[in-house]
Amino acid sequence: MRLLIVNGPNLNLLGTRETDIYGSKTFEDYFVELQFKFSEVELAQFQSNTEGEIIDQLHQAHDGKFDGVILNAGGYTHTSVAIADAVAGIDLPVVEVHISNVMDREEFRHTSYISKYCVGTISGFGLESYLLGIQSFLNDSKDKD
Known part of the structure; x- marks a missing residue:
């Protein structure tokens, strides 16, 4: 299985940005952990x-190239019709993830233009939201066997 993780704006600042919300680990460090934990999955990130x-x-x-996408569109989740159209227009399953619990934050974050076109949404589990996204693809693949 080949999965692509796509991260949107400001997620390059993980580890230093609002650590009370996003934690102190960089995504690059966490990605190495994901690759180790899911060695049977070919993971790529952008x-x-x-x-x-x-x-x-x-x-x-x-x-x-890929069997699915894990998408954290960051702030674009709540503003980008264009990214929602791109998700709707590709013939790949997409899982939307968020590090924080967006429903426990500002009201504007309660709306996702992307969710409608995704197979599911995972929110509020910190960086483990990505692990749960990967696991959802693996569970789905086992169900098809």
Whole structure:
């Protein structure tokens, strides 16, 4: 199985940004842990602060390189019709993840333009939200066997 993790704006600051919300571990360090834990899965990651680059990455994932996408669109979750359209337009399952519990935060974060087009949403489990996203793909693959 091949999965792509796409991280949106400001997630490059994990480890130093609002550590009371996002923790003190960088995503790069956590990604190494994920690769070790899920050695049977080919994991790739991409991060951008730019909406168009995220859309381009989603389009490229659609070309058969990946079996699914784990998407943390960051603040674009609540603002980007274009990223929602990209998720809707690709023929890949996408799991939306958030590190924080978005429903326990500012009201504008309660709306996701992306959720409607995803197979599921995982929110509020810290960086473990990514692990749960990967596990959801593995569980789904076992169900199909």
